[in-house]
Amino acid sequence: MNTIELSEQYLMKTYGHQPVAMRSGSRSVCAAEDGKSYIDFGSGIGVNSLGYCNADWADAVCAQVREIQHTSNYYFTGVQAKFAQQLCTMTGYSRVFLGNSGAEANECAIKVARKYSFDRYGKGRGTIITLQNSFHGRTLATLAATGQDVFHNYFFPFPEGFAYAEANNLADLQAKLDGTVCAVMMEMIQGEGGVNVLDRDYVQAAAKLCAQQDILLIVDEVQTGVGRTGTFLASEQFGIKPNITTLAKGLGGGLPIGACLVDAVCADTFGIGTHGSTFGGNPVACAGATAVLERVSEPGFLESVMDKGAYIREALESCPEVEEICGLGLMIGIRLKTMKATDVLAAARNAGLLVLTAKDKVRLLPPLTISKEELDAGLEILLQILNP
Numbered sequence: 193m194n195t196i197e198l199s200e201q202y203l204m205k206t207y208g209h210q211p212v213a214m215r216s217g218s219r220s221v222c223a224a225e226d227g228k229s230y231i232d233f234g235s236g237i238g239v240n241s242l243g244y245c246n247a248d249w250a251d252a253v254c255a256q257v258r259e260i261q262h263t264s265n266y267y268f269t270g271v272q273a274k275f276a277q278q279l280c281t282m283t284g285y286s287r288v289f290l291g292n293s294g295a296e297a298n299e300c301a302i303k304v305a306r307k308y309s310f311d312r313y314g315k316g317r318g319t320i321i322t323l324q325n326s327f328h329g330r331t332l333a334t335l336a337a338t339g340q341d342v343f344h345n346y347f348f349p350f351p352e353g354f355a356y357a358e359a360n361n362l363a364d365l366q367a368k369l370d371g372t373v374c375a376v377m378m379e380m381i382q383g384e385g386g387v388n389v390l391d392r393d394y395v396q397a398a399a400k401l402c403a404q405q406d407i408l409l410i411v412d413e414v415q416t417g418v419g420r421t422g423t424f425l426a427s428e429q430f431g432i433k434p435n436i437t438t439l440a441k442g443l444g445g446g447l448p449i450g451a452c453l454v455d456a457v458c459a460d461t462f463g464i465g466t467h468g469s470t471f472g473g474n475p476v477a478c479a480g481a482t483a484v485l486e487r488v489s490e491p492g493f494l495e496s497v498m499d500k501g502a503y504i505r506e507a508l509e510s511c512p513e514v515e516e517i518c519g520l521g522l523m524i525g526i527r528l529k530t531m532k533a534t535d536v537l538a539a540a541r542n543a544g545l546l547v548l549t550a551k552d553k554v555r556l557l558p559p560l561t562i563s564k565e566e567l568d569a570g571l572e573i574l575l576q577i578l579n580p
């Protein structure tokens with residue numbers, strides 16, 4: 193049996209697979225087992241932030257694998273300590289908890305918020321408000337946190353303590369802050385929800401409301417973080433400093449790592465034994481993530497992300513099939529006039545370009561390091577499909 197047949201027989205059928213088996217990759221191009229190659233405008237799903245097998249990243253990871261691959265979190269490691277320092281310093285947060293995924297980072301944030309509130313006010317203030325159309329993960333609690341009914345199915349009973357406010361509707365949020373709420377959680381740009389950028393005024397007013405009532409503000413930057421939008425955190429562009437920020441996807445450059453960053457207000461909410469993860473903060477993942485931070489913090493790097501984002505927008509703007517382009521930096525959503533996003537995805541794949549969709553939009557999350565040549569080659573394919 194070939195790769196696709198084996199996978200279809202033995203893996204649980206949780207993914208709507210594309211009919212391609214990937215073998216290798218370099219820069220922003222990956223190659224399938226059948227020899228066909230693809231320019232990748234998706235980076236996995238915003239994960240391969242430095243592209244495929246970036247040399248500095250691979251060297252750091254391989255060196256760490258040969259040094260020490262794991263020790264329990266009952267011991268310290270230099271690579272984890274230095275990574276935590278660098279991440280906190282770059283973001284201005286006090287402490288970080290390291291896990292393995294976005295969902296886990298959000299679970300951690302939910303737990304911090306509930307314990308913070310419990311420590312101060314006791315029981316009865318455990319509700320987390322999230323936004324309609326949000327996406328926060330696939331664990332039971334993060335599914336419950338996700339503000340989309342389609343995700344609230346099959347797995348009953350879901351954890352309680354989540355309520356959903358309409359995005360960009362301050363009055364609705366205000367009405368839902370009824371004394372039972374410990375935190376508000378939102379994405380600055382709803383990724384899975386369709387690359388919807390929140391209004392800056394709404395975000396700032398929401399942050400103010402939260403601060404007035406000692407409600408923690410959690411920003412889920414699992415997709416938007418680590419330079420994706422042209423600033424290290426997207427929240428910088430909204431002029432807010434959330435109490436908690438979560439990161440994952442692009443943070444490890446392709447290795448599983450998630451981070452829950454906390455500010456001084458809730459830095460010491462967790463004590464010994466209140467949270468943990470066997471693999472969390474794994475030395476190899478930390479080595480890869482350190483290589484990502486090094487690269488993203490190089491002078492001019494984030495400006496280059498902004499420039500490339502503007503370049504893509506400009507190339508697509510004049511295309512008659514394009515109704516609207518949304519997003520920030522290299523997180524781009526394209527609303528089409530007549531074509532279906534899934535048809536564009538399939539046509540692009542056949543022509544050697546990988547794109548993503550988000551709801552009814554085509555979504556682009558290219559590697560932050562993508563070259564001008566790779567961008568041009570990918571855009572040429574995309575424009576040919578949109579202008580047949």
Ligand SMILES: *Cc1c(COP(=O)(O)O)cnc(C)c1O
Nearest residue numbers: 293294295327328329383414415
């Ligand atoms: C992908 C994503 C998650 C879930 O991350 P996993 O690593 O798949 O658990 C959570 N929040 C947002 C905004 C995401 O885009």
